[in-house]
Amino acid sequence: MTHWQELEHRYFMHTFNRIPVTLVKGRGVRVWDEDGREYLDFVGGWAVDSLGHCPSVVVDAVTRQVKTLIHTSNQFYTIPQIQLAELLVQHSCLDKVFFSNSGAEANEGAIKLARRYGKQHLNGAYEVITTSSSFHGRTLAMVAASGQAKFQLPYVPLPVGFINVEYNDVNAIKQATTDKTCAVMLEPLQGEGGVNLADEGYLVAVQKWCEQKGILFILDEIQTGMGRIGTLFAYQQYGVEPDIMTLAKGLASGMPIGAILAKDRAAVFTPGEHGSTFGGNPVTCAAGYAALKYIIEHDIAGNARRVGQHLAAELNRLKQKYPLVADVRGRGLLMAMEFSRDIASPVVVGCLDRGLLVNRLKPNALRFMPPLVINNDEIDEGIEILDKVLLTVGD
Numbered sequence: 001m002t003h004w005q006e007l008e009h010r011y012f013m014h015t016f017n018r019i020p021v022t023l024v025k026g027r028g029v030r031v032w033d034e035d036g037r038e039y040l041d042f043v044g045g046w047a048v049d050s051l052g053h054c055p056s057v058v059v060d061a062v063t064r065q066v067k068t069l070i071h072t073s074n075q076f077y078t079i080p081q082i083q084l085a086e087l088l089v090q091h092s093c094l095d096k097v098f099f100s101n102s103g104a105e106a107n108e109g110a111i112k113l114a115r116r117y118g119k120q121h122l123n124g125a126y127e128v129i130t131t132s133s134s135f136h137g138r139t140l141a142m143v144a145a146s147g148q149a150k151f152q153l154p155y156v157p158l159p160v161g162f163i164n165v166e167y168n169d170v171n172a173i174k175q176a177t178t179d180k181t182c183a184v185m186l187e188p189l190q191g192e193g194g195v196n197l198a199d200e201g202y203l204v205a206v207q208k209w210c211e212q213k214g215i216l217f218i219l220d221e222i223q224t225g226m227g228r229i230g231t232l233f234a235y236q237q238y239g240v241e242p243d244i245m246t247l248a249k250g251l252a253s254g255m256p257i258g259a260i261l262a263k264d265r266a267a268v269f270t271p272g273e274h275g276s277t278f279g280g281n282p283v284t285c286a287a288g289y290a291a292l293k294y295i296i297e298h299d300i301a302g303n304a305r306r307v308g309q310h311l312a313a314e315l316n317r318l319k320q321k322y323p324l325v326a327d328v329r330g331r332g333l334l335m336a337m338e339f340s341r342d343i344a345s346p347v348v349v350g351c352l353d354r355g356l357l358v359n360r361l362k363p364n365a366l367r368f369m370p371p372l373v374i375n376n377d378e379i380d381e382g383i384e385i386l387d388k389v390l391l392t393v394g395d
């Protein structure tokens with residue numbers, strides 16, 4: 001263990017079982033540790049570094065803004081916040097934006113918005129239906145919203161108002177809907193919960209049901225948004241339009257930001273009902289504006305789609321080669337490889353030793369979410385390493 005890792009153990013709460021590598025530098029799809037070792041990065045800061053590490057458009061925007069105005073308060077207008085909001089509205093089906101600092105905080109705001117809507121239009125309805133294996137964040141209310149017992153059990157009792165039903169089962173949503181329901185909240189493709197794809201027609205059926213009942217359809221696109229699965233937003237591939245959508249992770253390509261987007265009719269907050277000290281900060285919004293502009297102008301979503309197809313083909317080739325690969329699934333540059341045995345940890349370590357960072361999604365599954373600017377050659381380089389590791393771990 002290095003000096004830094006010893007200090008971490010001494011001073012930092014033990015919430016992360018970290019990989020024993022201290023990263024000090026990043027550029028493009030590569031990072032370097034304190035000993036100068038280079039790694040190809042298929043984790044991408046947990047689907048955050050959409051344009052890779054230290055992309056010059058974001059570095060320049062942040063540098064310019066940090067020298068001009070780092071922070072003021074939301075009592076005043078600031079320009080980067082307005083520019084980013086306008087660009088998000090122009091390129092989505094939503095009409096209004098609110099900025100937060102993280103994904104969980106964006107989802108909290110979305111739930112508050114749905115409850116305000118319930119008070120104003122649905123006789124005080126406040127319950128939100130969410131799904132099994134979902135992940136919506138780590139705040140207490142979002143732990144209650146997320147359909148995963150491992151995040152909930154340490155903290156019971158949890159805030160009320162969330163009804164959890166099976167994912168990909170529209171009838172379960174119908175049965176759970178009562179006159180207390182104000183919204184349904186889903187991920188269009190579940191990330192943390194296992195890279196679980198929505199079945200054909202599921203999201204359309206859920207949206208139809210929400211329309212029929214007059215309740216809000218909320219999509220958590222914190223992981224799937226910003227081009228990750230091959231279109232700027234995932235909903236565009238599924239023939240649906242959310243009333244409320246949340247974003248975070250890749251929105252500012254590495255800077256901490258979250259956003260709630262809503263259709264006009266759902267954007268019912270009035271002054272004083274919601275707020276944030278740091279949310280909409282000029283520096284993070286300048287980063288978000290530069291990143292989003294670049295993503296749109298350079299069709300980064302298209303790159304994610306094309307390179308994602310190549311990644312899927314290569315992972316499927318390994319599935320043919322190694323019987324212990326049980327499943328390959330995902331879309332764009334959000335893919336998972338599942339094994340028939342719990343070998344994800346040794347595979348992660350094997351890859352690390354050979355200079356590749358991959359995410360252990362579950363004891364028996366890996367997740368791949370590299371920067372969206374990655375190319376086929378870099379995918380091949382990573383696949384070659386994974387192939388070698390599977391050869392040794394697999395028997």
Ligand SMILES: *Cc1c(COP(=O)(O)O)cnc(C)c1O
Pocket residue numbers: 102103104105107135136137138187191192220221222223248249
């Ligand atoms: C990561 C994630 C969150 C939580 O975002 P934080 O920025 O960690 O609070 C919420 N929803 C989804 C779908 C996510 O992937």
